[in-house]
Amino acid sequence: MNRRTFLFLSGGMVAAGAARTAVAANETIVVGIMGTGGRGTQLARAFHGQPGCTVAYVCDPDRSRMEAAASAVERIDQGTYRPKTVTDFRRILDDKGVDALVIAAPDHWHAPATILACKAGKHVYVEKPCSHNPREGELMVLAARKYNRKVQMGNQRRSWPKIREAMQALHEGIIGRVYYSRAWYANRRGSIGRGKLADPPDYLDYELWQGPAPRRPYRTNVIHYNWHWFWHWGTGELGNNGVHAVDLSRWGLGVDYPTHVTSCGGRYRFDDDQETPDTHVVGYDFPGKISISWEGLSCNPYGPDGSMFGASFHGEEGTLVISGTGYKVYDIRNKLIKQEKGPGGDATHIANFLNAIRENEPLNSDIEEGHKSTLLCHLGNIAYRVGRDLRCCPQSGHIQGDKEAASLWDREYEPGWEPTV
Numbered sequence: 001m002n003r004r005t006f007l008f009l010s011g012g013m014v015a016a017g018a019a020r021t022a023v024a025a026n027e028t029i030v031v032g033i034m035g036t037g038g039r040g041t042q043l044a045r046a047f048h049g050q051p052g053c054t055v056a057y058v059c060d061p062d063r064s065r066m067e068a069a070a071s072a073v074e075r076i077d078q079g080t081y082r083p084k085t086v087t088d089f090r091r092i093l094d095d096k097g098v099d100a101l102v103i104a105a106p107d108h109w110h111a112p113a114t115i116l117a118c119k120a121g122k123h124v125y126v127e128k129p130c131s132h133n134p135r136e137g138e139l140m141v142l143a144a145r146k147y148n149r150k151v152q153m154g155n156q157r158r159s160w161p162k163i164r165e166a167m168q169a170l171h172e173g174i175i176g177r178v179y180y181s182r183a184w185y186a187n188r189r190g191s192i193g194r195g196k197l198a199d200p201p202d203y204l205d206y207e208l209w210q211g212p213a214p215r216r217p218y219r220t221n222v223i224h225y226n227w228h229w230f231w232h233w234g235t236g237e238l239g240n241n242g243v244h245a246v247d248l249s250r251w252g253l254g255v256d257y258p259t260h261v262t263s264c265g266g267r268y269r270f271d272d273d274q275e276t277p278d279t280h281v282v283g284y285d286f287p288g289k290i291s292i293s294w295e296g297l298s299c300n301p302y303g304p305d306g307s308m309f310g311a312s313f314h315g316e317e318g319t320l321v322i323s324g325t326g327y328k329v330y331d332i333r334n335k336l337i338k339q340e341k342g343p344g345g346d347a348t349h350i351a352n353f354l355n356a357i358r359e360n361e362p363l364n365s366d367i368e369e370g371h372k373s374t375l376l377c378h379l380g381n382i383a384y385r386v387g388r389d390l391r392c393c394p395q396s397g398h399i400q401g402d403k404e405a406a407s408l409w410d411r412e413y414e415p416g417w418e419p420t421v
């Protein structure tokens, strides 16, 4: 038995029934992983690989994925330790020995599960986008504060050292006053085709997969991953990958809520069941003569300069471009004057979350910041869905003077699953 497993089995885990309100500096932090797709499995390995952290549970209504994720964790400790497997994440919340829930289930689960976890006394690492609609984000901030829990969104670039350095340089004026940022994502995704009604596979609890989303019959081209492209469960490319880039833009410019949002685009490349656009351009105006644009190309991988992901910042004295794990700075004549590259990955973001629980280190992506960036994605999607510009309150982002658009601030829930704080 290695040291970590020993600590976990001996002292790291408190007896069931005794709530653990604080974690001492030398104690093991015990986490449960909700959702074991590509992302949840990656996070399970990354959390278990952190010093002083143990994955006690992996959870998924798809039993085949859950067992595979348990095996992936087991391999880290050379077969000496295997996490428990449960299909219902509420069993993790019942376990008083668990300190934190890591949520990598589909988007419609993020907020309802976060709020239930906070109520059960757990800290939460929740994948991006933090919510499925704007109101959920507001409720998550309330829940984190009311139950005094650390809630971090999984926009890991907030913890990458060279991105943090770029942001500091921007804020210190390396390109003068910055008034515009362009965010983009480009990929070469295929068609999701036309789905058929069918019985769910026997290894999947479809009822539990749907959870808070009102019931719909099972279709063959939704699970897994393609739920991203249906408004009922997903948030499109803007909520999927756009949120990473838009978050960089918002962070670099130091803005919160927009006053005006425009959208154009559509499902241009394929004629299939996908509801969300594959080509999407969104513009945001902020108070103080500042704008952001986002360009999403799901079916053509050529973004600015051939890159698939990035955010550029345009100022009075030059330009700063973030792509990959680093950044470049150009003067106002487009001459490259600085170039930096550093490590990426998830480890630093997860370490920050664990240090916040252990030592009260400030979160690099507290839920309030996660909510503001996710809200920009929701607003771009709402403008797309209603087919017109939005006017928003600069203090809260709330949509003004458009009842139809404002009705998309919230969603209907499956009875019994309405989130309340």
Ligand SMILES: NC(=O)c1ccc[n+]([C@@H]2O[C@H](COP(=O)([O-])OP(=O)(O)OC[C@H]3O[C@@H](n4cnc5c(N)ncnc54)[C@H](O)[C@@H]3O)[C@@H](O)[C@H]2O)c1
Residues within 6 Å of the ligand: 034, 035, 036, 037, 038, 039, 040, 059, 060, 061, 062, 065, 087, 088, 089, 104, 105, 106, 107, 109, 127, 128, 129, 154, 155, 156, 208, 209, 210, 211, 224, 225, 226, 240
């Ligand atoms: N931060 C990043 O860079 C990053 C990268 C990839 C994905 N993500 C996010 O992670 C989430 C998952 O993405 P994915 O690609 O793994 O999707 P996926 O659809 O492949 O996997 C989601 C998994 O969650 C499971 N699930 C559904 N309901 C559940 C429940 N009640 N309890 C537990 N598990 C449940 C599904 O069965 C599935 O196995 C998404 O929200 C996505 O946006 C973030």
